Amino acid sequence: MAHFATCTTWTAALISAGLGYLTYSQLRPLPRRAGTQAPTETVVIVGASSGLGREVALQYAARGARILLVARRHELLASLAAECASAADAHPATQVAYHVADISDPVDVAATAEAWATSLSNDNEIGSPPVLDTLILCAGIISVRPFTEWTASFGESDHPPASLQDRLTRARGQIDRIMGINFSGLVTTTQAFLPYLQRAPAGRVVVISSAAGKTGTPTRSLYAASKHALHGFFDSLRIELAAAPRVELTDYPEGQRVSAPVSVCLVCPATIDTDLRRTAVDLPSEPRGATPNVADRNSLQPSPAPAVQVAGSQKRKLSPAACAARVIRAADNTQEREVFIPKFFSVVPWIQLVWPGLLDYLASRKYGMV
Ligand SMILES: NC(=O)c1ccc[n+]([C@@H]2O[C@H](COP(=O)([O-])OP(=O)(O)OC[C@H]3O[C@@H](n4cnc5c(N)ncnc54)[C@H](OP(=O)(O)O)[C@@H]3O)[C@@H](O)[C@H]2O)c1
Numbered sequence: 001m002a003h004f005a006t007c008t009t010w011t012a013a014l015i016s017a018g019l020g021y022l023t024y025s026q027l028r029p030l031p032r033r034a035g036t037q038a039p040t041e042t043v044v045i046v047g048a049s050s051g052l053g054r055e056v057a058l059q060y061a062a063r064g065a066r067i068l069l070v071a072r073r074h075e076l077l078a079s080l081a082a083e084c085a086s087a088a089d090a091h092p093a094t095q096v097a098y099h100v101a102d103i104s105d106p107v108d109v110a111a112t113a114e115a116w117a118t119s120l121s122n123d124n125e126i127g128s129p130p131v132l133d134t135l136i137l138c139a140g141i142i143s144v145r146p147f148t149e150w151t152a153s154f155g156e157s158d159h160p161p162a163s164l165q166d167r168l169t170r171a172r173g174q175i176d177r178i179m180g181i182n183f184s185g186l187v188t189t190t191q192a193f194l195p196y197l198q199r200a201p202a203g204r205v206v207v208i209s210s211a212a213g214k215t216g217t218p219t220r221s222l223y224a225a226s227k228h229a230l231h232g233f234f235d236s237l238r239i240e241l242a243a244a245p246r247v248e249l250t251d252y253p254e255g256q257r258v259s260a261p262v263s264v265c266l267v268c269p270a271t272i273d274t275d276l277r278r279t280a281v282d283l284p285s286e287p288r289g290a291t292p293n294v295a296d297r298n299s300l301q302p303s304p305a306p307a308v309q310v311a312g313s314q315k316r317k318l319s320p321a322a323c324a325a326r327v328i329r330a331a332d333n334t335q336e337r338e339v340f341i342p343k344f345f346s347v348v349p350w351i352q353l354v355w356p357g358l359l360d361y362l363a364s365r366k367y368g369m370v
Helices: 001-028 049-060 075-086 106-123 147-152 164-197 221-245 318-334 343-354 356-366
Strands: 040-044 067-070 095-100 135-139 204-208 261-270 339-341
Touching: 040 049, 040 164, 049 067, 049 075, 049 318, 067 075, 067 106, 075 095, 095 106, 106 164, 135 164, 135 318, 147 164, 164 204, 164 221, 204 221, 204 318, 221 261, 261 318, 318 339, 339 343, 343 356
Parallel strands: 040 067, 040 135, 067 095, 135 204, 204 261, 261 339
Antiparallel strands: none
């Protein structure tokens, strides 16, 4: 009996120590990367007009960064830029600009990077080349229906019924749309900003993936595929960048004159309390994920509610502000390669290895498949 009590006490002590360490490791202040102090820290946030990206922008504004906000909805960007500058906790050094761009269009991406570089060069009295410390890739849209249900719905009301070729073509359009934003759009944006990141003492790319980027997710198959693709690309890019030649930084103080390799972190949140579901490419009504026309780009109206029941938990959603704080922490700590929010989701890759059927079952339950 005494032996049992001792074991229980030790187990409780170990669990408390573990939980205490986890809490401490998540909350302790981290040193910022070299070169990222106000008023010189430069940050580009892609997908900043709403949700997580918006919160990230507000938190960078509070620490005096020079921020570029990028998304398609013009008025949301303009009002966010004003809010960043006027927020009670805004740092006096904060500078915010915005650029309206659809990242699925390479012309928009090129124009964004060129406009940003030009404005930074013009402001720079000594004429040194533009430098980007942090690129936050937050833009994304979702899919919310089982693949078979969605593809079967094509041509449902057509007379005569739509041909297989027509149905495949329609599906292909939506697949290209989600991949064009969630994957190709983020890759080309990285390509456009990489030269500026390589001139920073420790350039950092933070990619917002998802828990769906690490495991199969029913009703989100296209979305999960686009997020898995990000891991394949950015995990490879990280290795290439580590081997890339270092740049000599003559403008920086002693000790920071050779750039560290640009580092990459993928952040995998669980469900966040944002409006993402309304962007779904596979909703029956015209999706908001489509490239909006000029009127839509200027619209501040909330999107209409989805016309179909969307599976997935409405409970225990993560707060965008708490996620944004974790994203900025991941941007500051160049050692982090992959971050799960909440932390205990880091077990996902391990369960995937040792008991994948359990993950399938949990995902089926979460998305109402069983
Ligand atoms: N919400 C969740 O449960 C959840 C969970 C895990 C991961 N995530 C990820 O978190 C990121 C942010 O999503 P959120 O939840 O904050 O949803 P959100 O409010 O809909 O934010 C998505 C952002 O992406 C931008 N965007 C979409 N398509 C774009 C395009 N073609 N070009 C430029 N910008 C574009 C949107 O701006 P415009 O519409 O103005 O262009 C918006 O600013 C996404 O990558 C999402 O996959 C979300």
